[in-house]
Amino acid sequence: MVSSILIGLSIIAQAYFIVAIVDHVFLNDGTFQDIIPWLGGLFIALLARAMFSYVNGRTGLRMASKVKSDIRKQLLQKYARNPMQASIKGQSGEKVSVMLDSVDEIESYFRHYYPQMIQSTIVPLMMLVAVFSYNWVSGVILVVTAPFIPIMMIIIGKNTQKKSEEQMEKMAVFSGRFLDILQGLSTLKFFGRAKDKREDIRNSSIDYREATMDVLKIAFLSSLMLEFISMLSIALVALEVGLRLVIYDQLTFFTAFFVLILVPEFFASLKELGSAFHTGRGSMGAATRISDELEEEELPVHWGDKSLDVSGGPPTIDLRGVHFSYGENRFALKQIDANVPPNSEVAIVGRSGAGKTTLLHLLSGLIAPTDGSIDVEGRPLFDYKESDWFHQLSYISQNPYLFSGTIEENIALGLTDFSREEVVEAAEQAGIAEMISKLDKGYDTKIGEGGRGLSGGEKQRVAIARAFLKKPTVILFDEPTVGLDLKTEQILQRSMKKLGHSSTVITVAHRLHTIMRADQILFIEDGELVANGTHDELLRSSPSYKNMVRVQQGGDAG
Amino acid sequence: MREISMIITLMLKEKKDVLLSILYGFLAGMGAVAVFANSGYLISKAAIMPPLYVLTVSIALLKLFSFTRALSRYAERYYSHRATFTILSNLRVHFFEKIMPLAPQIFQKYRSGDLLSRIVGDVESLQNFFLRVFYPPFVMVTVFLATIAFTMFFSIYIGLILIVGVVLTGFAIPAWFAVKQSHLERQVREQRGQLSVSATEFLYGFRDLKIHQKLAKQESDLIDASDAYIHEQEKDGRRALFSQSLNNGITMIISWFVLAVGAYFVSIGELEGVFLAMLVMVSLTVFENAVPMAAFPNHYEESRLAAARLYSVVENEEAEQTRSEEVLEKLENSQPWSLTMENLTFTYPFEDRQALHDINLNIPIGSKTAIVGPSGSGKSTLLQLFLKVYEADSGHVLINGKDVRKVEEESIWSGTNTLLQDHHFFYGTIRENLQLAKDGLTDLQMNEALANVKLEDFSLDDSVLEKGENLSGGEKQRLSIARALLKGSRLWLLDEPTSSVDVLTEKVIYEHVFDQASNDTLLLVSHRLTGLEKMDRIVVMNEGTILETGTYDQLMKQKGYFYEMKQIEKSVFSA
Numbered sequence A: 001m002v003s004s005i006l007i008g009l010s011i012i013a014q015a016y017f018i019v020a021i022v023d024h025v026f027l028n029d030g031t032f033q034d035i036i037p038w039l040g041g042l043f044i045a046l047l048a049r050a051m052f053s054y055v056n057g058r059t060g061l062r063m064a065s066k067v068k069s070d071i072r073k074q075l076l077q078k079y080a081r082n083p084m085q086a087s088i089k090g091q092s093g094e095k096v097s098v099m100l101d102s103v104d105e106i107e108s109y110f111r112h113y114y115p116q117m118i119q120s121t122i123v124p125l126m127m128l129v130a131v132f133s134y135n136w137v138s139g140v141i142l143v144v145t146a147p148f149i150p151i152m153m154i155i156i157g158k159n160t161q162k163k164s165e166e167q168m169e170k171m172a173v174f175s176g177r178f179l180d181i182l183q184g185l186s187t188l189k190f191f192g193r194a195k196d197k198r199e200d201i202r203n204s205s206i207d208y209r210e211a212t213m214d215v216l217k218i219a220f221l222s223s224l225m226l227e228f229i230s231m232l233s234i235a236l237v238a239l240e241v242g243l244r245l246v247i248y249d250q251l252t253f254f255t256a257f258f259v260l261i262l263v264p265e266f267f268a269s270l271k272e273l274g275s276a277f278h279t280g281r282g283s284m285g286a287a288t289r290i291s292d293e294l295e296e297e298e299l300p301v302h303w304g305d306k307s308l309d310v311s312g313g314p315p316t317i318d319l320r321g322v323h324f325s326y327g328e329n330r331f332a333l334k335q336i337d338a339n340v341p342p343n344s345e346v347a348i349v350g351r352s353g354a355g356k357t358t359l360l361h362l363l364s365g366l367i368a369p370t371d372g373s374i375d376v377e378g379r380p381l382f383d384y385k386e387s388d389w390f391h392q393l394s395y396i397s398q399n400p401y402l403f404s405g406t407i408e409e410n411i412a413l414g415l416t417d418f419s420r421e422e423v424v425e426a427a428e429q430a431g432i433a434e435m436i437s438k439l440d441k442g443y444d445t446k447i448g449e450g451g452r453g454l455s456g457g458e459k460q461r462v463a464i465a466r467a468f469l470k471k472p473t474v475i476l477f478d479e480p481t482v483g484l485d486l487k488t489e490q491i492l493q494r495s496m497k498k499l500g501h502s503s504t505v506i507t508v509a510h511r512l513h514t515i516m517r518a519d520q521i522l523f524i525e526d527g528e529l530v531a532n533g534t535h536d537e538l539l540r541s542s543p544s545y546k547n548m549v550r551v552q553q554g555g556d557a558g
Numbered sequence B: 001m002r003e004i005s006m007i008i009t010l011m012l013k014e015k016k017d018v019l020l021s022i023l024y025g026f027l028a029g030m031g032a033v034a035v036f037a038n039s040g041y042l043i044s045k046a047a048i049m050p051p052l053y054v055l056t057v058s059i060a061l062l063k064l065f066s067f068t069r070a071l072s073r074y075a076e077r078y079y080s081h082r083a084t085f086t087i088l089s090n091l092r093v094h095f096f097e098k099i100m101p102l103a104p105q106i107f108q109k110y111r112s113g114d115l116l117s118r119i120v121g122d123v124e125s126l127q128n129f130f131l132r133v134f135y136p137p138f139v140m141v142t143v144f145l146a147t148i149a150f151t152m153f154f155s156i157y158i159g160l161i162l163i164v165g166v167v168l169t170g171f172a173i174p175a176w177f178a179v180k181q182s183h184l185e186r187q188v189r190e191q192r193g194q195l196s197v198s199a200t201e202f203l204y205g206f207r208d209l210k211i212h213q214k215l216a217k218q219e220s221d222l223i224d225a226s227d228a229y230i231h232e233q234e235k236d237g238r239r240a241l242f243s244q245s246l247n248n249g250i251t252m253i254i255s256w257f258v259l260a261v262g263a264y265f266v267s268i269g270e271l272e273g274v275f276l277a278m279l280v281m282v283s284l285t286v287f288e289n290a291v292p293m294a295a296f297p298n299h300y301e302e303s304r305l306a307a308a309r310l311y312s313v314v315e316n317e318e319a320e321q322t323r324s325e326e327v328l329e330k331l332e333n334s335q336p337w338s339l340t341m342e343n344l345t346f347t348y349p350f351e352d353r354q355a356l357h358d359i360n361l362n363i364p365i366g367s368k369t370a371i372v373g374p375s376g377s378g379k380s381t382l383l384q385l386f387l388k389v390y391e392a393d394s395g396h397v398l399i400n401g402k403d404v405r406k407v408e409e410e411s412i413w414s415g416t417n418t419l420l421q422d423h424h425f426f427y428g429t430i431r432e433n434l435q436l437a438k439d440g441l442t443d444l445q446m447n448e449a450l451a452n453v454k455l456e457d458f459s460l461d462d463s464v465l466e467k468g469e470n471l472s473g474g475e476k477q478r479l480s481i482a483r484a485l486l487k488g489s490r491l492w493l494l495d496e497p498t499s500s501v502d503v504l505t506e507k508v509i510y511e512h513v514f515d516q517a518s519n520d521t522l523l524l525v526s527h528r529l530t531g532l533e534k535m536d537r538i539v540v541m542n543e544g545t546i547l548e549t550g551t552y553d554q555l556m557k558q559k560g561y562f563y564e565m566k567q568i569e570k571s572v573f574s575a
Helices: A001-027 A032-081 A084-089 A090-107 A107-134 A136-145 A148-183 A185-190 A195-245 A254-297 A355-362 A386-391 A407-411 A420-429 A433-437 A454-472 A487-500 A510-517 A536-541 A541-557 B002-047 B051-100 B105-109 B113-154 B156-204 B206-211 B215-267 B273-321 B381-385 B410-416 B431-434 B443-452 B473-487 B503-516 B554-557 B563-569
Strands: A315-323 A332-340 A345-352 A369-375 A395-396 A475-480 A503-506 A520-525 A529-535 B338-346 B354-362 B366-372 B394-399 B418-419 B491-495 B521-526 B537-541 B546-552
Touching: A001 A032, A001 A254, A001 B002, A001 B503, A032 A090, A032 A107, A032 A254, A032 B215, A084 A355, A090 A107, A090 A254, A090 B156, A107 A136, A107 A254, A107 B546, A136 A195, A136 A254, A136 B206, A148 A185, A148 A195, A148 A254, A148 B051, A148 B113, A185 A195, A185 A254, A185 B410, A195 A254, A195 B002, A195 B051, A254 B002, A332 A355, A332 A520, A345 A510, A345 A541, A355 A395, A355 A475, A355 A503, A355 A520, A386 A395, A395 A454, A395 A503, A407 A420, A407 A454, A407 B206, A420 A433, A420 A454, A475 A487, A487 A503, A487 A510, A487 B537, A487 B563, A510 B563, A520 A536, A529 A541, A529 B521, A536 A541, A541 B338, B002 B051, B002 B113, B002 B273, B051 B105, B051 B113, B051 B273, B105 B113, B113 B156, B113 B273, B113 B563, B156 B206, B156 B215, B156 B273, B206 B215, B206 B546, B215 B546, B338 B381, B354 B381, B366 B381, B381 B394, B381 B491, B381 B521, B410 B418, B418 B473, B431 B443, B431 B473, B443 B473, B473 B503, B537 B554, B537 B563, B546 B554, B546 B563, B554 B563
Parallel strands: A345 A503, A345 A520, A395 A475, A475 A503, B366 B521, B366 B537, B418 B491, B491 B521
Antiparallel strands: A315 A332, A315 A369, A520 A529, B338 B354, B338 B394, B537 B546
16 A cells, blocks of 8 residues: 555656656756756656565565465364365365365465555556646546546446357367367277377367457457557547647646656556456456355364273263254254163164264264264263373274375374384284385385375275274274275274274174174164164064165175 | 477467567557657657647657557457467377377376376466467567667667666566576475375375374474465565566666666757657657566476476387387287286386286187286286286286287277276267277167167267266266277277176176177176176186186185185175
């Protein structure tokens, strides 16, 4: 703001000094000595103009940085509070792109558009005041002609908006062709068709050019109109000052020249606003995406401050009328009641989409029931300290995530107090020590992003090793839906049995032996707990359960 | 530099548009200079009471120059953008032609999916080369030459000052910043990479981070990465801004010198006062043409890197591929082939663990073989070796007794109904996508093929989006099978062709496939262990090698790995 005013002032001062110098040596036959102070003044004005533009740009940059940093923090907090929905909906990739790309895209709004808008509002006004104060007639000409610029823009915009939207769609299609064809190049080669697609690329690129040029022509046309309007206006002013200078002798050369220098500056500033506006508009889509994310409904989890004492073994867990929904009319778990005694093995069984994983998330405390409560040792789970609960808990998912780091870091995830011997022992129990020992760097081998890839079975075993090292009292296990290699399958069975000695194990079960071994099966259909008991009990009591088991075993014939 | 010169050669194919862009750019630049020179002259002349006709002529000229300038600017923009997009089209075709012979090997080698989007992005960023790097200097130089010649006519010294100005703002400063640019840009990219890793781990690994109470740390890591990235971006922006402002400042100072020197010569009577205003206006205007040069280093560096990356991808591969100069044999493909592997080992590029080892396999002509095993056991790799997508580290791959090293890969592909796991469907219609299979297919044949894969509801005119986005996984698999059925070659290499298809439909489809393939050689990688009873042989793989082979009954009797896998499959609830 201040620097914009200073820019305006330095433009006026620049014009004033130039005019004064020319006036003095040209018309008044002054000596070079006389104009030295003015030259000094002009030098300062010119430098000031460059400097304040720099300052303005810096302000824009800083503002953009601050906004980007703040928005990323807000997004992060939002995701940290409310992330399970994202991972349930499988939108993690989209969210990464919001955090990276969308945030980057809003930069130009703050860096270019915003400062330019301030500058382009203030500077033309100051020019106008300066012109008015020397020659009001020129001022009136400017005031009358300038509004034609926005009017013209609106007219052109209105008439072309629909057309350009159509073109945009075409452009998106044409520009996608190249990638589409490249991605299918293997397919094309196997069918011996690659050469045919060359002309396709050329044609779609030329079509893209035509569609783009149609849109660009509109933009060029509007700047041509802008140019004409400002030109006309400048010519009118020139004619006016010229006539009054020569014929009516109402103006001095000084005033006329001064006005003629300022008028183009006036229009240049308005033009810059136009182009800044275009850059700023590009940020709008990104801004919408970000605000959509920030406004996403939250289901926050609040923890208490009670300590959880597990010195006597795993805690008792009770589900009392647990409900869960992802918002109005969206999927829900309804009225789940169950008791999980210490050291028991529980299997959650049901068709895909029945709500099994959601129940596991509720039990983990990652999301909170919308109604009812999960009690641990006779007290609501969320009365306890977050760290006390998670300290007791292991969650083994179908696709354990490996972080970039060494194998040891991945096994010891989150633990601070451990020795290499303990890590090795956990790895041995999880049946992965042999594989690790074959690696050149052993436990120090980098895995995860940018590191060595592990197979699905190996990832499972790393996750099991995590649990052996952590020694939790409650284990939540999302059993893989597809068969893994025999070794991993055996290890999974053996490990879960072993881990079950010292902890409660709750499994979303996909294997018959897991189900048959369970002390208790929670059979869920469409979000409701329809039966609860052992395998034999359910076979007797629940026709639906019996049917499911029968289909599974009969399905083999297919 | 060499890459850039290749790009320039490509660009100069569009000579006419290139020349027109430069011409109109020149006219627009000169128009602007003339307008301001004229108005400065006009106003000075007016002050000393000239005859009216001088003013009238001047005003008429002013109009002419103004129109020239506005219209030329329009034409310049039009032609330069048109040239840009034509060049983009040429670039795409050029790189497509370069990449074409390297597929599919190149995509397998760089297994990261982003290779392609990088190629597309790089080609796209090269379109800026003409618009921002190539032609602006030409316009600048020509406009300056003309302007300087004009001012020289009035004052040699002022002309010299302008020369100094253009050398500084048009060349010296941009060049200086160009040197600094490459370093900064790399840092920005590195920081972005870090942030991307952090954000990915935060969101994908959220559950594990939360339960292992590492979330707070990951959060603060992410914020640090974000701030470091923003810091680098800001540094980069500051540098661009500084280079711009410096350019701007120097322009101003040059105009100041023009005024000071001009005023001095007027005061000692060596220059007519009536030209002073004109010269000052000229100087203030002409440097507008040097403004695009401030962005020159950025764009130059971007183009150079993009070109270097593109050529490094295609040229490394070319070099590797051309090593065998010998003429490769074409396989005759009207009869089915036999397939053999002898003592084969294979390791993926950039990995140290062997993907396949000690593979010995003989598949007789016309036999039906299933390959089973857990994921990651090397089943798909085996198929790709038969297709010569990869070459073995040691041992031999033989087709009809001929080593594939001596066989032209196109002839293998044309004799094979290949169905790997990445089926691609192109933007267009179902018909266009099926027509890839063979020339001269009738609608009747294609509809029949659709019916065979239980897609009779599909119309040949139905549209398909890029990558078959509007099709489900199962539909894509079935369409691929339809395509293979239409192609009708005598070797079938099928990699989990029906993993997303329900059991009943799978059964129907297999009946058609086996019916058509009754005399052909067929190799099927299967994720399910059901329906394998009819296969001539089942090959069981684990950890990159073959554990056991035999018919379904033999393997079940043997109670080995296959038997155990079968037991697990029985116990897994797919419900």
